[in-house]
Amino acid sequence: MAQPSSSSPSASAPAAAGERWPALESTPEVFNQFMWSLGVPEDDLEFHDVYGLDADAVSMVPQPVLAVILCFPDPPQDASYPPKQPLFSGGKETGDQVYFIKQIESLGNACGTVALLHAVGNASSEVSLVENSCLDLFFKSTSSMDPYERAVFLEKDDAMARAHSLAASTGITELNDVVDEHYVCFVAVNGTLYELDGMKDGPIKHGPSSSISLLQDVVPVIKAIMCSIPNSINFNLMVLSREGK
Template identity: 25%
Template sequence: MEDPSGWNLIESDPSVFEQLLVDVGVEGLQVDELYSLDEETFDQLKPVKAFIFLFRWVGKEQDGYKAGIEVDPQDCGIFFANQVVNNACGTMAALNAVMNIPEVDSEYQGESIKIGPELQRMKEFSMGMDSVNLGHLISSNPLIREIHNSFSRSTPFTFDPSSNPDADPSDAYHFVTYAPFNGLVYELDGLREKPLMHAAALDDWTIPARQIVQHRINTYPEGQIHFSLLAISDSRKPLLKRHLKDPTLSTSEKEDLSWRLKSEEHKTIQATQDNALRRNNLIPAVLGLLKALGESGVVDTLRESSRKDRKVKKMRSGDE
C-alpha cells in the first residue's frame, strides 16, 4: 500500500524482519515470533538480544501504560531514533534494536555478529546527533526505504489517508523495542521523545523485560489478542552445525540436534518462499490475465454457461 510519506506498511512477520536485517547488511542474527512469555520458550532462544513488540496504538492520552524513567540517549550512549514518517515504525524498531547489539567476532563460520557497512557508516556519521535528526537520517536513506518497501503488500490502488480522517484509530498498530544496554533494560519507542529506562538487566535481562511486556498487555481489555512479540537472537543454524560435529555426542543428543537443525532449515525455506511472494507483484499478471480472458470471449462463454446452469436448476426445482 503506497503512502505519501514514501514508506509503505509491512507485516509483523519474523521472516520479514529477519530478511530486512540481512538485506541491510546485518549478520549473525535471526528473528522468531514468540507465543508465550514462559521460561521454557526463552530457554530455546537464548541468548536473546532484543524484543520487538507490536501492539494496538490507542494514543498517549488513552494509553494506560505508565512505566520507566525517561533518559537522554546521548547521556547514556544508547542509539535511539524517532519515527518521523508514517509506516516506518517496524524498520525503526528493528534498527533501534540491532544498533545497540554489540558486534561479536567469532572464530567459527557464521557465528559472528556484524551490523554491516551501511549501518556502520550511519552509526559513525550520526555520532552526537539527536533522536529526531537521527530519525530523519534513517527515513531519508534510499537503501533502507527501498528494502523496507520491498516487503509491503501489492495493491492496484493508492490510498490517501487524508481522504478518510474519521478512520477508526483502533486499526493503528505500533512497534517498540526492548533491549539491554550497559546493564539496564530500555524501551525504545520511536514515537516517544526519549528512551525509557526500566530496570537492571542482571543475569537475564529478559526476565524484567517480559514483566514489562506483560504489564503493557494487562493494560488492555481482557481477551485483547492484537499483540505480537518478536525476539532477536543469535543465528542458530551455524551453532547447531558446529555442535553436531562434536564426536563425544551421544546418539540421543545427535538426534535432538539434527531435529532442531532440520526445523531451522525448514523455517528458512518457508520464509524464503513467503518473502518471494511478498516481493513479487502478481497484480499486473492477474489483471493481464483477466483482460485477456475478456478479449478472448471466454468470460462471456462462462457467464452464459453459468446462466444456463442456473436456469436448469430452477426448472428442476420447480418440477419437484
C-alpha cells in the first residue's frame, strides 16, 4: 500500500491549531516513538506496517492485533465514504466500553494523535502504562468524560501537544499545515468491530470481531473506503500488536 506522509481532518484547519498540532507522518517509526514517549512500555506494544490486503500479507502481521490505523486521503465531497453504517448512539453501558474522542476544530491536524489515543485507550486491558506518564494521566483524567469533553481536555493538554509536535518533527516529510490525509482507527471491543473516526459523531459498528480476527475483519471495510476514493493511491495501514505474545 502507498504511504502518505501526513494527515489532516480538514485542509481548512486554523493556522494556530496547525502549529500546535502539526500532521504526523504515517510510519511505525514515528508512531512507536510517540507512543513509547507517552508511557507505553516498549516491550508491550508496537506498531507494524501492513503491506497489502491479500491473505499472505495479512498473515505476516504480528499477532494479536489490538488496533488497526488507516491513513487515507480526505474523500471528495461526492465520495461514498463513509460506508452507510449506523453511528453508535446507544446507552451509557456501551459508551463506557468504547473509548472515543471527538476531533474539534481547535485540534488542527491532531487526527494521528486521536487515532493513537483510540488505539491505546481501547487496549487498556492489554498494557500497563507507566505510572504518572502522559497517557496514564490522560486516560485517568478523561475516563468519565464524554467524547467532546475529552477533546477539549486534549486541546488544553500542553504535555500531549509538545509530545505530538516532537513526533511530527521526527518524520522525513516537511511539515505543512495544508495536508490531504486523515486517520481512523479500528478496534474490537467486547466482540464487536468499531470504526473510530473523531470527525464522526461516534463509533461505527461493523459486525463481530476479536483480537484474533481484527485485521481480517477490517479488510473489507478498508477495501470499501479505497473503492470510494478511486483516484488516489495514498493509503497506509498500520497495526498495533502485542509484543512477544
